[in-house]
Amino acid sequence: MSDMGRSFEVLVVGAGPAGIAAACCAAESGARVGLVDNNPRPGGQIWRGGENHAGAPEAKRWLQRLESPGVEIISSAEVIDNPVAGFLLAQSPRGELIFHYEKLILCTGARERFLPFPGWTLPNVVGAGGLQALVKSGLDITGRKIVVAGTGPLLVAVAAFLRQHGGNIRMVAEQAPWSRLIRFGLAVAAHRNKIAQFFQLKRQLAGVPFRAGCWPITAEGSGRVESVTLRAGKKTWKEPCDFLACGFHLVPNTELASLLGCELRAGFVRVDELQQTSTPGIFCAGEPTGIGGVELSLLEGQIAGYASANHAQKAREFFAERDRFRRFSIALERAFALRSELAASPAAETIVCRCEDVTLGRIRSHSSWRAAKLHTRCGMGACQGRICGPAIEFLLGWKVESVRPPIFPVPAESLTARDRATPESVST
Amino acid sequence: MPDMIAVNVNGAKREVASGTSALAAAMMNGAKFVRRSVTGEPRGPLCGMGICFECRMTINGLRHCRSCQIVCEQGMDIRTDE
Numbered sequence: 025m026s027d028m029g030r031s032f033e034v035l036v037v038g039a040g041p042a043g044i045a046a047a048c049c050a051a052e053s054g055a056r057v058g059l060v061d062n063n064p065r066p067g068g069q070i071w072r073g074g075e076n077h078a079g080a081p082e083a084k085r086w087l088q089r090l091e092s093p094g095v096e097i098i099s100s101a102e103v104i105d106n107p108v109a110g111f112l113l114a115q116s117p118r119g120e121l122i123f124h125y126e127k128l129i130l131c132t133g134a135r136e137r138f139l140p141f142p143g144w145t146l147p148n149v150v151g152a153g154g155l156q157a158l159v160k161s162g163l164d165i166t167g168r169k170i171v172v173a174g175t176g177p178l179l180v181a182v183a184a185f186l187r188q189h190g191g192n193i194r195m196v197a198e199q200a201p202w203s204r205l206i207r208f209g210l211a212v213a214a215h216r217n218k219i220a221q222f223f224q225l226k227r228q229l230a231g232v233p234f235r236a237g238c239w240p241i242t243a244e245g246s247g248r249v250e251s252v253t254l255r256a257g258k259k260t261w262k263e264p265c266d267f268l269a270c271g272f273h274l275v276p277n278t279e280l281a282s283l284l285g286c287e288l289r290a291g292f293v294r295v296d297e298l299q300q301t302s303t304p305g306i307f308c309a310g311e312p313t314g315i316g317g318v319e320l321s322l323l324e325g326q327i328a329g330y331a332s333a334n335h336a337q338k339a340r341e342f343f344a345e346r347d348r349f350r351r352f353s354i355a356l357e358r359a360f361a362l363r364s365e366l367a368a369s370p371a372a373e374t375i376v377c378r379c380e381d382v383t384l385g386r387i388r389s390h391s392s393w394r395a396a397k398l399h400t401r402c403g404m405g406a407c408q409g410r411i412c413g414p415a416i417e418f419l420l421g422w423k424v425e426s427v428r429p430p431i432f433p434v435p436a437e438s439l440t441a442r443d444r445a446t447p448e449s450v451s452t
Numbered sequence: 453m454p455d456m457i458a459v460n461v462n463g464a465k466r467e468v469a470s471g472t473s474a475l476a477a478a479m480m481n482g483a484k485f486v487r488r489s490v491t492g493e494p495r496g497p498l499c500g501m502g503i504c505f506e507c508r509m510t511i512n513g514l515r516h517c518r519s520c521q522i523v524c525e526q527g528m529d530i531r532t533d534e
Contacts, residue, residue, distance in 0.1 A: 149496075
């Protein structure tokens with residue numbers, strides 16, 4: 025029993041940029057640190073594939089800094105429950121794991137927002153970040169026709185990445201209108217590196233049409249996607265493709281924070297200036313506190329890491345820079361807000377909940393998320409509403425209810441481990 | 453050339469580069485879709501990061517594995533719902 029539990033002064037959940045920065049800073053301050061992550065390797069989504077795919081020298085620098093002693097990395101482990109205060113339960117291919125912590129830092133990142141439209145459940149209609157992740161994990165897209173659609177700065181970055189890996193990018197369709205994109209450009213002009221990044225991506229996409237105010241209304245194909253119908257203003261047309269890579273910006277992963285009783289504000293985890301949540305001893309950094317990208321995640325991670333190891337003074341050095349990137353985050357939210365026409369895309373018979381195959385018509389015949397859940401099982405499948413929840417919130421304005429453990433589906437034997445999570449089962 | 457490893461995709465012997473996910477291995481080796489939904493629709497991956505559960509496959513006999521998060525190992529048996 026004693027080998028299944030471990031105890032840390034600072035436990036970090038999530039090994040993306042925020043989590044890596046937090047773990048490094050806490051360890052360098054002398055704390056015994058654990059970094060638990062559900063991927064096979066650290067790096068999160070943006071640095072997935074480690075140094076080979078990370079591209080940015082920054083990724084290399086942080087991944088090397090992480091190798092220093094003091095951080096124990098626990099990969100391929102998914103946190104599913106908080107059975108007792110001060111303990112987390114995770115599942116992994118090695119069985120269930122129990123961690124004790126004194127301080128906890130949540131760096132659970134974000135996921136893409138997906139919006140339903142007829143045909144979105146066809147094979148090869150994937151997330152934009154989703155297709156990028158598949159390519160990073162070995163999928164060959166050489167010569168494949170790809171339409172990249174949706175919204176957010178990720179689209180252009182993904183399109184450039186896919187092209188670099190041999191994809192034949194037919195078009196980038198951004199739902200936000202030019203007027204908002206231009207205002208966004210002016211608002212973030214002070215972030216010279218962001219502007220430079222954008223022009224670099226634009227060069228990499230030379231010859232690829234970029235359409236603003238344009239979005240997918242249906243995907244067609246037999247057995248898999250063969251074309252997408254796009255709309256811009258009153259005009260609609262069909263674009264042939266082997267893949268439709270489509271995502272509508274990001275939504276934060278707040279399930280674990282909610283489980284731990286951390287207060288949310290407007291869907292994000294509320295934190296104070298030291299990145300502390302409303303729950304004592306629990307910090308949060310990165311996308312769950314507001315979608316802001318890799319730079320803001322690194323800054324918040326460093327602040328949380330130092331603060332958790334009682335180095336508040338050091339943490340304060342990053343405040344001014346963090347404020348600067350928080351302004352970028354606000355501009356981002358304004359620029360890529362969803363246009364109301366997107367809510368008109370799904371038909372009554374369009375599946376919204378892909379786990380239980382529940383259509384929009386069946387969901388909206390009920391008066392609330394709770395009623396729809398009870399009668400149709402929407403949001404009760406394997407993903408536990410992570411995909412359909414944000415879509416339903418946009419389509420019908422219903423807020424998803426509080427989470428319940430386990431926050432990821434688990435084999436039944438893991439549930440019995442809840443009862444074994446006692447201080448005696450943990451070694452230091 | 454990266455190291456190649458041998459896997460089994462829907463009963464056929466295939467070689468993939470080391471580091472390839474079970475999902476990518478299946479998609480590149482003839483799998484037209486990954487799973488059948490509860491009403492029988494063919495489905496492929498969506499999120500690519502272990503959240504949507506659309507990439508569930510049977511791996512080494514274990515059902516409902518999120519194949520996008522699993523790296524191929526020598527001799528791994530990968531089965532879609534086809």
